[in-house]
Every structure is written in C-alpha cells, then in structure tokens.
Amino acid sequence: MPRVVLVGPPGSGKTSTGQALAALLGVGFHDTDAAVEAAQGRSVSDIFVVDGEPAFRELERAEVARALAEEDGVLALGGGAPVDPGTEAALRGHTVVFLDVGIADAAKRVGFDRSRPLLSVNPRASWVRLMDERRAVYERVSTHVVDTAGRSVDEVASEIAALVGGRA
Incomplete structure (x- = not known):
C-alpha cells in the first residue's frame, strides 16, 4: 500500500513534489503516467x-489498480485518474x-504545451474547465488538501511529510 497518493490537475506538481516527498520519507516514487508510457513505449499524448x-483511460485504470496494490512509497496519479x-x-x-x-501557477509550471492532450486546444480555458469538472472528485478522494500556490516543491513536500508523520 502506498504511503501517500498524490492527486491534482496538470501543473499541480504531482511528479516533482512526489519525488521530493519520497526522498524526505526515504521511500520510492512511482508515477502512473510514466509507467503507462514505459509499458506502451510511447507518450500519453501519442496514446x-x-x-x-x-x-488511455483503460491503461491508466489498470496501472493505478496495480500501483495501489503493489507500490509502497509515494504514488502520483495522472490528473484524470481519480475521475x-x-x-x-x-x-x-x-x-x-x-x-x-490555481491557473496562474499551473501555467508557469506546465506552459500548456502539446504534451498535455486535454489542454491542446485553448489551454487556459481547457484547464479551467477540467478543474471545474474534477475539483469535487479531488476533494472527495483526499484525506489532505495542500495549496501549492506560490510555493516551492520542497515547501510543499515538507508540509505533506509533516501531515503524514514523516520528517519535515
């Protein structure tokens, strides 16, 4: 069972925060999107x-189920997985x-490039629409909510480590 599962929209910092958090907790890190890409030999965008x-959602669903059962460190899910x-x-x-x-921080982090298939047409409006659709799910599945606005990866990882009883 994973120690911590990270969820959130594109640009929330799931991968970078997850890597920093795993280092703080002394555990492994697993990203389900990266695992799907490795297994398929191509990018999420190409899929x-x-x-x-x-x-893609079927591949993602299978990888998330496997990871929830088998991974024991920090697990980062793709933005749409919890839906x-x-x-x-x-x-x-x-x-x-x-x-x-928020949109301002997400835009700085991801730049809304073509590697984000659901954001390829009118990226800012698409991100806002996705967030409006997914926010309730993110809140429903979470045991903790951490605001990443204007904060460094290390600050966010330290807060999460403190929340879950790890070093901070």
Missing part, C-alpha cells in the same frame, strides 16, 4: 492521438493528498 482517450469511479472507490482507505493549484 490519446492514436488510440483515443478511452483506450474514474473504480479508481475513486479504490482510493478509499489510502492517504491521498490533493495538490491544489
């Missing part, structure tokens, strides 16, 4: 374009941290 979002009802249910009983972020 979306070639196979479509439903195919899946099965994944939402599977997150019950886990320590889940929602990394909350």
Whole structure:
C-alpha cells in the first residue's frame, strides 16, 4: 500500500513534489503516467492521438489498480485518474493528498504545451474547465488538501511529510 497518493490537475506538481516527498520519507516514487508510457513505449499524448482517450483511460485504470496494490512509497496519479469511479472507490482507505493549484501557477509550471492532450486546444480555458469538472472528485478522494500556490516543491513536500508523520 502506498504511503501517500498524490492527486491534482496538470501543473499541480504531482511528479516533482512526489519525488521530493519520497526522498524526505526515504521511500520510492512511482508515477502512473510514466509507467503507462514505459509499458506502451510511447507518450500519453501519442496514446490519446492514436488510440483515443478511452483506450488511455483503460491503461491508466489498470496501472493505478496495480500501483495501489503493489507500490509502497509515494504514488502520483495522472490528473484524470481519480475521475474514474473504480479508481475513486479504490482510493478509499489510502492517504491521498490533493495538490491544489490555481491557473496562474499551473501555467508557469506546465506552459500548456502539446504534451498535455486535454489542454491542446485553448489551454487556459481547457484547464479551467477540467478543474471545474474534477475539483469535487479531488476533494472527495483526499484525506489532505495542500495549496501549492506560490510555493516551492520542497515547501510543499515538507508540509505533506509533516501531515503524514514523516520528517519535515
């Protein structure tokens, strides 16, 4: 069972914070999007374009289920993963941290480039729409909410470590 599961929208810092948090806690780090990419031998963006979002979501759902059962460190989920009802249910009983972020900080972090398939058309409006659709799910699955606005990765990781009883 993972020590901590990180959820949040694109640009919330799930990967960078997850890596820093894992180092603080002395545990491994696992990113489900990176795992899907490694298993498929192509990027999430390519999977979306070639196979479509439903195919990616099925790969994602399987990887999240596997990771929740087998990984024991810090786990970062793709932004849309918790929206899946099965994944939402599977997150019950886990320590889940929602990394909350506003559009200004998210834009600085991700730059809204083409590697984010759901943000490729009108990125700012798409991000706001995604966040409006997903916020309730992020809040529902989380045991902690951490605001990342204007904060460094190390500051956010230290706060989470303190919340989960690790070194800070």
